[in-house]
Amino acid sequence: MPMNAAAAAPSSGGDPAAGSVLLRMEGITKAFPGVVANDKISLELRAGEVLALVGENGAGKSTLMKILYGLYRPDSGEILVRDRTTRIAGPRDAISQGIGMVHQHFMLIPPFTVLENIVLGSETSRLGVLSYAKPRAAAAKLIELNNLHIDLGASVEHLPVGLQQQVEILKILYRGAEILIFDEPTAVLTPQESDELFKTFRQMRAQGKGIIFISHKLDEVLDIADRITVIRRGKVIRTLDRAEATKPLIAELMVGKPVILNVDNPRLPPGPAVLEVDKLGFVNAEGVAALRDVSFRVRSGEIYGIAGVEGNGQSELIRAIAYRTRISGGSVRLLGADLSGLDVRSRRELGLAHIPEDRHKFGLLLSFSLADNFILGSHYKKPFVSVLRTQVRRQIAENARRLIAQFDVRAPSEQTPAHALSGGNQQKVIIAREMSAKPRLLLANQPTRGVDVGATEFIYKQLVEAKKNGAAVLLVSADLDEVMSLSDRIGVMFKGSIIKEFERESATKEEVGFYMMGEKAR
Amino acid sequence: MKRFNRYALYEVMAPLVGFAASMALLMLIVVAVGENPGNAVDAIWKMTFATSTRTATVLSTSVPLFLAGLAVAFAFRANIFNIGVEGQYFIGGLVGAMAGIYVPLPAFLHIPFVVLAAMIGGALWAAIPAALKVGRGIHEVITTIMFNNIALALVNYLVNGPMSGLGATGSLEPQTRHILPTALFANIDWLFRAAGWNVPDSVYLDYSLPVAVLAGVLVWFILFRLRIGFDLRAVGTSTDVSLYAGIKVAKVQLGAFLFSGALAGLVGLQEIFAVRGYYTFQIASGLGFDGIAIALIGRNSPVGVAFAALLFAFLRQAGYGLQFFTKVPNSVISVITGLMILIIVVSNELVSRYIKALRKKEAM
Numbered sequence: 001m002p003m004n005a006a007a008a009a010p011s012s013g014g015d016p017a018a019g020s021v022l023l024r025m026e027g028i029t030k031a032f033p034g035v036v037a038n039d040k041i042s043l044e045l046r047a048g049e050v051l052a053l054v055g056e057n058g059a060g061k062s063t064l065m066k067i068l069y070g071l072y073r074p075d076s077g078e079i080l081v082r083d084r085t086t087r088i089a090g091p092r093d094a095i096s097q098g099i100g101m102v103h104q105h106f107m108l109i110p111p112f113t114v115l116e117n118i119v120l121g122s123e124t125s126r127l128g129v130l131s132y133a134k135p136r137a138a139a140a141k142l143i144e145l146n147n148l149h150i151d152l153g154a155s156v157e158h159l160p161v162g163l164q165q166q167v168e169i170l171k172i173l174y175r176g177a178e179i180l181i182f183d184e185p186t187a188v189l190t191p192q193e194s195d196e197l198f199k200t201f202r203q204m205r206a207q208g209k210g211i212i213f214i215s216h217k218l219d220e221v222l223d224i225a226d227r228i229t230v231i232r233r234g235k236v237i238r239t240l241d242r243a244e245a246t247k248p249l250i251a252e253l254m255v256g257k258p259v260i261l262n263v264d265n266p267r268l269p270p271g272p273a274v275l276e277v278d279k280l281g282f283v284n285a286e287g288v289a290a291l292r293d294v295s296f297r298v299r300s301g302e303i304y305g306i307a308g309v310e311g312n313g314q315s316e317l318i319r320a321i322a323y324r325t326r327i328s329g330g331s332v333r334l335l336g337a338d339l340s341g342l343d344v345r346s347r348r349e350l351g352l353a354h355i356p357e358d359r360h361k362f363g364l365l366l367s368f369s370l371a372d373n374f375i376l377g378s379h380y381k382k383p384f385v386s387v388l389r390t391q392v393r394r395q396i397a398e399n400a401r402r403l404i405a406q407f408d409v410r411a412p413s414e415q416t417p418a419h420a421l422s423g424g425n426q427q428k429v430i431i432a433r434e435m436s437a438k439p440r441l442l443l444a445n446q447p448t449r450g451v452d453v454g455a456t457e458f459i460y461k462q463l464v465e466a467k468k469n470g471a472a473v474l475l476v477s478a479d480l481d482e483v484m485s486l487s488d489r490i491g492v493m494f495k496g497s498i499i500k501e502f503e504r505e506s507a508t509k510e511e512v513g514f515y516m517m518g519e520k521a522r
Numbered sequence: 523m524k525r526f527n528r529y530a531l532y533e534v535m536a537p538l539v540g541f542a543a544s545m546a547l548l549m550l551i552v553v554a555v556g557e558n559p560g561n562a563v564d565a566i567w568k569m570t571f572a573t574s575t576r577t578a579t580v581l582s583t584s585v586p587l588f589l590a591g592l593a594v595a596f597a598f599r600a601n602i603f604n605i606g607v608e609g610q611y612f613i614g615g616l617v618g619a620m621a622g623i624y625v626p627l628p629a630f631l632h633i634p635f636v637v638l639a640a641m642i643g644g645a646l647w648a649a650i651p652a653a654l655k656v657g658r659g660i661h662e663v664i665t666t667i668m669f670n671n672i673a674l675a676l677v678n679y680l681v682n683g684p685m686s687g688l689g690a691t692g693s694l695e696p697q698t699r700h701i702l703p704t705a706l707f708a709n710i711d712w713l714f715r716a717a718g719w720n721v722p723d724s725v726y727l728d729y730s731l732p733v734a735v736l737a738g739v740l741v742w743f744i745l746f747r748l749r750i751g752f753d754l755r756a757v758g759t760s761t762d763v764s765l766y767a768g769i770k771v772a773k774v775q776l777g778a779f780l781f782s783g784a785l786a787g788l789v790g791l792q793e794i795f796a797v798r799g800y801y802t803f804q805i806a807s808g809l810g811f812d813g814i815a816i817a818l819i820g821r822n823s824p825v826g827v828a829f830a831a832l833l834f835a836f837l838r839q840a841g842y843g844l845q846f847f848t849k850v851p852n853s854v855i856s857v858i859t860g861l862m863i864l865i866i867v868v869s870n871e872l873v874s875r876y877i878k879a880l881r882k883k884e885a886m
Contacts, residue, residue, distance in 0.1 A: 322766065323765060323766065343768070343770070344765065344766065344767070344768035344769075345768035345769075345770075347768075348768050354766060356766055361760070361762050361763070362760075362762045362763055362765075362766045363763060363766070364763060365755075365756055365759045365760055365763055366759070366760075367759055368755075368756070368759065372752070376756065376763070376767040377766075377767040377768055379749065379752055379753075379767075380749055380753075384749075385749045389748055389749050389750070390747050390748055390749070391747060391748070391749055391752060410885070411885055412881075412884050412885055416881060416884070416885055417878075417881060419878060419881075419882070420878070420881035420882045420884065420885040421885050422885070425885075
C-alpha cells in the first residue's frame with residue numbers, strides 16, 4: 001500500500017539499504033480473451049538480491065514481466081516501486097522508474113557501435129550536435145563496476161552473442177536501472193559465458209540492485225538465485241529461499257507432480273552407418289563459408305549429439321541434410337544414397353524424419369487442424385488419398401485419434417487447430433507425426449526448446465525409443481546438458497566445422513565447453 | 523461438436539454485424555444530406571427486393587463479381603496476391619470472343635469451347651507473372667499491375683486494329699465482329715420459372731450463372747477435398763512448413779496462379795456473350811479490384827465469396843435506387859462500400875482472434 005508516499009523520490013539513485021524492498025507487485029491479474037494469464041500474482045524484489053522466476057512455458061512469467069515493463073496493462077493489481085504506487089504505461093515509464101529489461105531477442109542496432117547503441121534513445125547533444133564525451137566516461141565506469149568486457153568503439157554486429165548481451169546490460173545500467181529483468185538470458189550462452197554473466201549478477205547484487213532472473217535451467221537458478229518464485233498456470237505457487245530449494249522440489253512445484261529427468265538410455269551395439277557426411281562444405285549467399293569440411297557418421301541405434309554455441313553452422317548442417325540441394329563441396333549420404341540431387345519428398349521416402357528447430361515456422365500449419373498436421377509429409381500417400389486423389393477424411397481422423405492417444409497429446413479433439421495447443425503439446429504433435437513415419441534417420445533440432453519439464457521428459461524418451469527401434473538420431477541442441485545426457489557420441493561444432501568428437505563415456509561438461517568456445521581448435 | 527457450431531455462429535455473425543453497422547452509418551449520412559431515412563430505405567428496397575425483376579437483377583449483377591472474387595480468393599489461398607484479375611479477364615474475354623467469332627461449331631460444343639478458351643486466355647495472361655514469381659521471386663503485385671495496363675493497351679489495339687468489326691457491324695463504337703449465334707449465352711429464365719420464380723427475360727440470367735456455380739463448386743472441391751488443395755492451402759499458410767513436409771512449393775504456387783487466371787477469364791463472359799454479343803475494350807472494368815474486396819470479405823471461401831458478391835451487387839443496386847429516388851448522390855454508396863469492407867474485415871479479425879483464444883482455453 002502506498003502509505004509512505006512522502007518518502008524519498010524513486011529515482012534518487014542512492015545506495016539503498018540491502019534488503020529493503022525495491023519492487024512489490026500486488027494482486028496482479030491479467031486476462032486475455034478466454035485465458036487468465038496472471039491470477040492475483042504478488043511478489044516482491046529486495047535490493048541486493050537475485051529473484052529467480054521459474055515456471056513452465058505459458059505459466060505467465062512473460063506476461064508478468066511485460067506488465068512490469070509497461071508492455072501490457074494489468075486488469076487489476078498494483079505495482080509499487082520503492083513503496084510508491086506506480087502506473088507504468090510503457091517502457092519509457094518503466095525506465096524512468098529504474099526498471100530495465102534484457103529481452104531474449106536483443107534490441108540492438110547491429111551496424112552501430114557499442115557506445116551508439118548505449119546512448120540510443122537518451123542521446124546527449126549540444127546545439128543538436130551529438131556529444132559522446134560524457135556518455136563514454138559514464139559507460140566506461142559502468143563497465144569497470146560490473147565485470148563487463150566490452151570495447152565501446154566496436155560495432156555490435158561483430159560481437160559474439162555473449163558480448164551483445166553485455167551491451168544490453170550496459171544499456172539499461174546507463175539508464176539508471178535499479179531493477180533488472182533478464183528473460184532467459186542464458187539460453188544463447190555457452191557455459192563459460194553464463195559464468196561471466198553470473199559474475200556480473202553478483203557485482204550488481206553487491207551494489208544493491210535487484211535482479212529478476214527468468215530461466216528454465218534449474219542448475220543455474222540454484223547457482224545464482226537468492227530466492228525462487230515458482231509460477232504455475234498464472235498463480236504464484238510458492239516462493240522458496242535458496243536454502244530450502246532443491247532441484248526436484250522446484251520441478252515438482254512447476255509441474256504439480258514429481259518428474260524424473262533421468263531417462264533410461266542404454267548404449268546399444270551400433271549398427272551400420274545410416275548418415276554419412278563427408279567433407280561437407282557450404283558457402284551461403286553472403287559468401288561466408290557456413291560449413292567447412294564437416295565429416296561424421298551416425299549409425300543405426302545411436303544418438304549423435306551436436307554441441308555448440310548457436311550460429312556455428314548447426315542450422316546449415318541440418319538444412320543440408322533435410323532439404324537443401326545446393327552444397328559447395330563434399331557429400332551427404334543417407335543409407336548410401338547421395339542426397340544432393342534429391343528433393344524433400346524423396347529424402348522422406350528414404351526414411352528421413354525431421355523435428356525442426358522452430359516448430360511454428362517449420363513444423364506446424366498453425367491454422368490447420370491437428371488431424372491435418374498429423375498427415376503432413378505423408379498426406380500424398382495411401383491411406384490418406386484415394387485413387388482419385390481426393391482426401392480420405394475417415395482415415396485422416398482415425399490416424400489423428402490414434403496418435404493423440406499414443407503420444408498423449410492434450411487436445412479437445414483432432415479437429416482443434418494447432419495454434420490452440422501449448423508449446424509442449426505442439427511439439428508432441430510434431431514428434432508423433434515424425435515418429436509414426438518409422439524413420440531410419442531422425443533429425444532432432446532443438447527438440448525441447450521452450451517446452452516444459454513434463455514434455456521434455458517425454459521427448460527424451462521418444463528419442464531414445466527411436467534409437468532402440470534402430471533409427472539413427474542426429475540431435476542438435478543449445479542445451480549442453482541435453483546433449484550430454486542423450487548422446488552416445490558428441491561432435492562439437494565451431495565456426496562451421498566439427499572440431500572434436502567425444503564418446504559419451506569420456507565427455508565432461510567442462511571439456512566440451514572449452515571446445516564450444518573454440519579454445520582448443522588450433 | 524456443439525462447440526464447433528458456436529464458433530461457426532460467431533463467424534457468421536461478424537459480417538452481419540458489420541453490415542448492420544454500415545447500414546446505420548449510411549442512414550446517418552442520409553440524414554446529414556437532409557433526406558428522410560424512410561425515403562432512403564424505400565428507395566433501396568425498390569431497387570433491390572421490391573419485385574422479382576429487381577431481385578433477379580441483383581443476382582445477375584453478382585455473377586461477374588463472384589467470379590472475380592473467386593479468382594482472387596483461389597490465389598490468396600496459396601498466398602498469392604493476384605491483382606491481375608483485371609487484365610486476365612480482359613484477355614480471357616478476348617480469347618473467348620475469338621473462339622466465338624472465328625471458330626464455327628455446333629452450339630452444344632461451341633458454348634463449352636468458348637468457356638474453355640476464356641479460361642485458357644486468363645491463365646495465359648497470368649502465366650508470365652506466375653513464372654516470374656516462381657522462377658525469379660519477382661513480386662506478383664508489381665508484375666500483375668503492369669500486366670493489367672499491358673492487357674488494356676493490347677485489347678485496345680486489337681479491337682481498333684486487326685479485330686475491328688466496324689465495317690461488318692456498322693456500329694460507331696469500336697468493337698469486334700459479332701459473335702456467332704451458336705456461341706451466344708441464352709437466357710435461362712425458363713429454368714427459374716419452372717422452379718416457380720417469375721423472372722422476366724429482360725434480366726440477364728444466362729449460361730454464365732451455371733458456369734459461376736460450377737466454378738464455385740469446383741474451387742470448393744479442389745481446396746477442401748483434393749490432395750492438391752491440401753498442398754495449396756498448406757503452401758498458403760506457410761511455405762517453410764510445406765517445404766519441410768516435402769511439398770513442391772514452386773509447382774503448387776505456379777498451378778494456383780494459373781488456375782486463378784483461368785477463373786478470372788470467366789469474369790467477362792456474361793457481358794460479352796449474353797449482354798453485348800461482341801467484344802470491346804469498353805466492357806466493364808474494375809471488377810478485378812472489386813474481386814479483391816469480395817475475396818477479403820468472403821474469407822477466401824467459395825460460399826463466403828458468393829455472399830460477398832451478392833452483397834456487392836445489392837450495394838450497387840441500392841446506389842442506383844438512392845440516385846433515382848432521393849437526393850442522396852450515388853457516390854455515397856462507394857463511401858459506404860469502403861467503410862463496410864473495413865468494418866467487416868475488422869470484425870472478422872476480432873472474431874477470429876476471439877475464437878482462437880476460446881480454443882486455446884478449451885485446449886488447456
